[in-house]
Amino acid sequence: MNKVLTANRLTDGIAVWLGANGQWLESIDNALIGRHQEAVDALEEAGKSAFNDNLVVDVDLIDVEEIDGDIFPIRLRERIRAAGPTIRTDLGKQSEFKPATAA
Amino acid sequence: MYRYDEFDHDFVRQRVAQYSDQVERRLSGEIDETAFKPLRLMNGVYLQLHAYMLRVAIPYGTLNSRQMRRLARIARDYDKGYGHFTTRQNIQYNWPKLSDTPAILEELAEVEMHAIQTSGNCIRNVSADHFAGAAADEVADPRPYAEILRQWSSNHPEYSFLPRKFKIAVTGAERDRAAIQVHDIGLHLKRNEAGALGFAVYVGGGQGRTPVIAKKIRDFLPEADLLSYTTAIMRVYNLNGRRDNKYKARIKILVNETGEEEFTRQVEAEWQKLKETELKLPQDDLQAIADYFAPPSLQDRPEGWGLLAAAKKADAGFAAWVHQNVTPHRHPDYGVVTISLKPIGGIPGDANDTQMEVVADLAEKFGHDEIRVSHEQNLVLPHVAFADLEHVYKALLEVELATANAGLVTDIIACPGLDYCALANARSIPVAQEISERFASLERQQEIGELKIKISGCINACGHHHVGHIGILGVEKKGAELYQITLGGSGDENTSIGQIIGRGFEPEKITDAVETIVETYLGLRENADETFLEAYRRVGPAPFKEALYGETSKAA
Ligand code: HEM
Ligand code: SF4
DSSP: OOEEEEEEETTTOOEEEEBTTSOEESSGGGBOOBOSHHHHHHHHHHHHHHHHTTSEEEEEEEEEEEETTEEEESSHHHHHHHHOOTTOTTSSHHHHTSSOOOO | OOOOOHHHHHHHHHHHHHHHHHHHHHHTTSSOHHHHHHHHHTTTEEEOSSSEEEEEOOGGGEEOHHHHHHHHHHHHHHSSSEEEEOTTSOEEESOOOGGGHHHHHHHHHHTTOOOTTSSSSSBOOOEEOTTTTTBTTBSSOSHHHHHHHHHHHTTOGGGSSOSSOBOEEEEOBSSOSSOGGGSSEEEEEEEOTTSOEEEEEEESOBOTTSOBOOEEEEEEEEGGGHHHHHHHHHHHHHHHSOOSOGGGOSHHHHHHHHOHHHHHHHHHHHHHHHTTSTTSOOHHHHHHHHHHTOOOOOOOOTHHHHHHHHHHHHOHHHHHHHHHHEEEBSSTTEEEEEEOSOOTTSOTTEEEHHHHHHHHHHHHHHSTTOEEEOTTSOEEEEEEEGGGHHHHHHHHHHTTOOOOOTTSTTOOEEOOGGGTOTTOSSOSHHHHHHHHHHTOOHHHHHHHOSOOEEEESSTTOTTOGGGSSEEEEEEEETTEEEEEEEESOBOSTTOBOOEEOSSOBOHHHHHHHHHHHHHHHHHHOSSTTSOHHHHHHHHOSHHHHHHHHOGGGGTO
16 A cells, blocks of 8 residues: 655644655655555654654554545544644644635 | 632743743753653643643643633734634643743743643643532532642652653532543532532543543542542552553553552542541641632622513524523523534634633723633633623624533533644534534524534544534544444433444535434434433433444444
8 A cells, every 4th residue: 555654743733745856745745655555664663763754643544545646644633634624624734724624 | 710829820830931941952952852752742732733832830720811811822923823622621832832832831930820730640630510609500620620630739749750741630529510420530519418518539530442431439539638549649659550551541440450440449448547647637728728719798789680681582693692601600690601612513612812811801801800611612701790791792702702602512622633633633623513504503502402523533532522412423444434323321320431433434424414413313312301311311322322333223
């Protein structure tokens, strides 16, 4: 299963995903997708060092699928993290980046 | 209301200073997450799905208008304009930046508030009857004792590393509105035949993954012995409570494993050693604390009766609200107003900054500056003259706070669930919203009568589902949400734990299932006065099972 690396930013706790440019992004849209074991291992290493550098906390590799070029986490929990609360679509990522993707 | 003395002020200020320093060192990378996490949790800062969460204590659910305005300002300036009132009489903010939390705690300290002991294995915010000091059926105000327990337990070195979290609740009326029998210690304040005040002491109740009803280990404890006896309980727990397994660490497990009789014997033996020590509360001290909670001097306002009758006749909406949301006060010209935070289709317990400001204004103008937070996630104005009810109602109506549903089927408790909570298995709030929409008709709600639905998004049971007349527990099955129903739970003076009724329901089927249960009840109740809970206790689960799953379930 393809994976992306996610975490919460230390300073404000906002959910972030590791991008192709090595930056932590506030939207999952441009997250770097690990499509094979070496890439996944590299993501994991990047996560460890970002944690050790005190950039992020709660680092996690999550399963994703791609639909029409958009990235969707498999688990509902991660879909809600990527979009925001399903009951307040005026808040969270869904209000900043794109229409609701959760549930 | 209790006012901080110099000691309290210093204590809270010192804590804010320490915490500010800890955050600074964390942000500069001087300390790592392993070291920092317990420190932030000690100050009520959690990490949730979308951001940090700050839980602010509202001791025994009592606050004044200045404090409520400050909560509103924090919501506006540091969060996204709202807060969530919880079943533990606290408020949670869902979006604070870690870097802002020291400033928030400083703002709270200015109005004598904090987030200490809202997390961790310590004695948590002591909760109390939200009608305390006002209800007509009250023997005495339980809050002075809650305050004594708060002062005694705050930063108490002996209780900083308990096996697990510890929750105490106090009520001062026969009718238990504080759910004391599902707390680690529940205290029921009452008078003995001689007229002296004391407590019935319940120990070992709790919800979570192992719901247990507390055992009454003493029928009457004189008030002066409150701290010595509580200390005896805490010592037995601290010594013998299990630390090897998080899920077996609560006092309820210890009481069960030791046996009620032996546990009581151990507590009584420990108490004999402590009874005549400095833990005995001198009458002067008791009185000094009680004085802080002296009831406001309420003028007679007999004109309210006529005004109320006329206004009710003129406005059916007002009449319904008074009927449902105003309960008897010990002063016959006054009522206790429940402000529902459960608008039809709304998010249970959420209030925005404008709403908080309006409640603060109303408390100041018409409510002797007192506000309560109830464990049912509503707000309360405890002392409102009948003559002022119409003003209060109209002001509440303007900000969508006048829903006439206290205690009815749409007055639902729901935890944050998977929309916010990192521990959740399923969402709670959308389930509450859909049920609320389904039963939106006030007429239908009134016909159904008292019915408490409580929803949790995982087995931790923050939404009290075990004691819901209808309880709903969200679980994850094969990656999807599924909702398990329990029936017959209750969190009052006749506490019971709900029974699981059968297999769970998919999100799109859970509201239908609830409706089926409600219709079944309406069909079998003896008369309109027989509540859902009474009917369930009379007939048991069978008719509900049959209605939900059909004839075949009879065999199962
Ligand atoms: C960050 C969000 C939260 C976390 C991590 C959390 C965590 C937990 C955990 C782990 C338990 C089970 C404890 C045990 O059995 O030892 C629990 C129980 C409980 N929580 Fe929460 N909770 C959260 C939010 C809330 C909210 C919003 C409320 C109020 C609406 C609440 C009220 C309660 C209550 C009443 C219980 C049951 C008390 C008992 O165990 O006897 N919690 N919580
Ligand atoms: S019951 Fe579970 S999902 Fe709900 S708030 Fe508590 S820990 Fe979170």
